[in-house]
Amino acid sequence: MxxxxxxxxxxxxxxxxxxxxxxxxxxxxxxxxxxxxxxxxxxxxxxxxxxxxxxxxxxxxxxxxxxxxxxxxxxxxxxxxxxxxxxxxxxxxxxxxxxxxxxxxxxxxxxxxxxxxxxxxxxxxxxxxxxxxxxxxxxxxRVLASLTGKELTSALRTYARRAQQGSLDGPLLAGTAKDLLEATAAHVLMQKWGSSTTSSNFPTLLGQAFTALGFATPSDPVTSGEPANKRVEREAYALGCALNALRNKEGTGHGRPWDSSITPSQARFAIESMGSIARLMLDALS
Incomplete structure (x- = not known):
């Protein structure tokens, strides 16, 4: 059929x-x-x-x-x-x-x-x-600002899964002005440290969330004989920051969540990657 x-x-x-x-x-x-x-x-x-x-x-x-x-x-x-x-x-x-x-x-x-x-x-x-x-x-x-704890984890996991499937719709933005990775990182910090950062600097926010989860970031020196997954974590952090840079800094209210210079194929890759990184963080949080 x-x-x-x-x-x-x-x-x-x-x-x-x-x-x-x-x-x-x-x-x-x-x-x-x-x-x-x-x-x-x-x-x-x-x-x-x-x-x-x-x-x-x-x-x-x-x-x-x-x-x-x-x-x-x-x-x-x-x-x-x-x-x-x-x-x-x-x-x-x-x-x-x-x-x-x-x-x-x-x-x-x-x-x-x-x-x-x-x-x-x-x-x-x-x-x-x-x-x-x-x-x-x-x-x-559901408005994420009204959710906490396990309910918020579940909602973010749903958005991450949809992003991994390449969904291009509004709910990918998780019903807030934040994108999926920013919302997930803030939630991780709330769950792990009892508060989320007020910093508007996305690399700092994501780095703090990775640290809270025990993930490696580029600021952590490579050690001899370290597990291969540490390299994956560093690359995931770098990719997350690169994806954030692609976001349309004028906001998403104009129907263009991504910088106008990227192609539809690049946008889909970005969305699926956002989902994968968010899923990695949420799985570690569980």
Whole structure:
């Protein structure tokens, strides 16, 4: 099965794509399932529209010659996307939840109400990925400033994983003005030393976090016979500082988180590398 790529996906979706996981697939499939109740919207036509908009029509079980229910249709399409085209799947998640919301699926007095349990299940699945679902059906990244301890570690780990997958969306910025590495470094210092630095100097911040974790930095002299992983740690620090230098110093509010001189390929490498370095730090923190 070869679904259409989403390289040209609608720009309005690029800014804040929600996550996609196995748990979200199950929960979202249940959200549109009306097999146990009287018929309610969204209709098959509504679902098909969102599948087409995400450019996943070839992955749609509803077009394979046999009639299928809404739940199976959504589950099959999203499952394919999870393994083969994650950005397209994230676009579809956003579209489906918006459609359910528009049909009144989150209002208990509506004839299209999805049910408290189905909504709670989706909210729980999204929470595991660092997102929240409001009672009226709005999905948004959890604000990291409101999280501490293990909850913050979990949220940062989610963003790191998405970055490693090459995600280019707004949630990569972790819902704050800080980038992923800065937020992770500050969290490490809070967990290890009980406070985070107030320094605006990123190399200093990252260096302190590395030191707190027992990682080597270029300021640590190479010793004879030291483990090879110490070289990896030094290079990870240097790469982290280089990635920070690529950031658009004018801020991310203009839709360009990276310096305009770098190519899309370099930007993707930078994002994936940020995820890997953040993951290295968070794994050491656990």
């Amino acid at each position: 070869n679904a259409t790529s989403t390289n040209n996906e609608p720009k309005n979706y690029m800014a804040s794509r929600p996550p996609l996981s196995d748990a979200i697939i199950v929960a979202l499939s249940s959200l549109v399932d009306d097999s146990q109740t009287e018929r309610r919207d969204p209709s098959h036509s509504d679902i098909e529209f969102q599948i087409d908009r995400a450019r996943l029509s070839d992955a749609d079980p509803g077009r394979q010659g046999k009639p299928v229910g809404k739940s199976k249709r959504v589950r099959g399409t999203l499952s394919w996307a999870l393994s083969n085209d994650l950005p397209a799947g994230e676009v579809l998640v956003a579209g489906l939840v918006a459609t359910v919301q528009g049909c009144g699926g989150f209002r208990s007095e509506s004839t299209n109400y999805c049910g408290a349990e189905a909504i709670a299940n989706l909210a729980s699945a999204l929470a595991l990925q660092g997102w929240e679902l409001t009672p009226d059906g709005i999905m948004q990244p």
